[in-house]
Amino acid sequence: MDITTKPRFNPSDCTMQAAVRTEYGPPEVLRIAELPRPTPKDNEVLVKIYATTVTSADCRLRSLNVPAGFGLIVRLAMGIWRPRQTVLGSEFAGAVEAIGSKVTGFKVGDRVFGMSGASMGANAQYKCADENGPLAHIPPNLSYEEAAALPFGGTTALNFFRRGGLKAGDRLLVNGASGAVGVAAVQLARDLGADVTAVCSGRNAELVRELGACRVVDYTRQDFTRLGQTYDVILDTVGTAPFVRSKPVLRKGGRLLLVLATLAQMLAAPRESLLGNRKIVAGPASERAEDVRSLAKLAQEGRLRPVIDRRYSLEQIAEAHRYxxxxxxxxxxxxxxxxxxYATLS
Ligand SMILES: NC(=O)c1ccc[n+]([C@@H]2O[C@H](COP(=O)([O-])OP(=O)(O)OC[C@H]3O[C@@H](n4cnc5c(N)ncnc54)[C@H](OP(=O)(O)O)[C@@H]3O)[C@@H](O)[C@H]2O)c1
Structure with missing residues (x-):
């Protein structure tokens, strides 16, 4: 295989540090280990990772604390007794270190960010990524850390909005507006021209207002179903707004987007949608290359901003998982x- 690299770089000779786990369990199963550095295939780039994240999904895949009904399915997909993918992490940002012979869209030194899909593996110093996959150039106004914080929440929100047909003028309620998916959803919906009501606790009210929410409902004091308001679209990232609770405040023709759903809710969604006059969307969001590129463009234009809560080093990964x-x-x-x-630009 013809690999274009920096001078004297020989990927097969090199190792890297990664956060690995060889069993399911609490954050303590994670440890730093030395692994072989991956070698890019013809259509792949090798990314030297500067920043990655710990997401809600990483915690679920580590602990197997998954929504009701998904336990066996996740074990079948990820490994029955022990995980097949030892390195977690689905978001990364870094610099292209080497490219495969057929790569045309990226060159060595490019600043890139993206998602690693089912292969995970982003909680490491290096990761190979398909140039045609969910990978994009980092806008010049974003640091590596900021870029790494964009795709998980952003692609999930874009995917559910697309499946739910969110459009300008829709009244949208985002339940769980302050998490990774929520902060992206509020901003993307507002940018689209939707009227956004955010449900979060009081301590996050200012944040979601800054991101574009027109109204905030503090779930610790108020029940959004009892405020006399109705919505065209409800996006639930927490699992506390199932159809039975949301239906009375969902307008006819409305869409309930269950980012977090049990297996039973997911299986019932097509039947409810077919028989009733409201649509339910559930199931995993796909990671699309064009969505990552859209997020980059929106961030470059100042229409989407990453929200970073805390930063940890790779060595502190167990602590990050605990949080x-x-x-x-x-x-x-x-x-x-x-x-x-070089200095962070933000
Ligand atoms: N279907 C898919 O493809 C897909 C994709 C991505 C994520 N997910 C799932 O979606 C869920 C959300 O992901 P995430 O990464 O956004 O989670 P996250 O970042 O961990 O969400 C944390 C946020 O939820 C808020 N919250 C907690 N309880 C709440 C409640 N009762 N009402 C309103 N807000 C509440 C918290 O605010 P306070 O501390 O103020 O309460 C916190 O800011 C996860 O369960 C994840 O597994 C599914």
Missing amino acids: VETGRKRGSVVLTVQHEP
């Missing part, structure tokens, strides 16, 4: 893998 697992994070939790070679 994410509380379910209280605001936006994203970033792992700084290596420090930027």
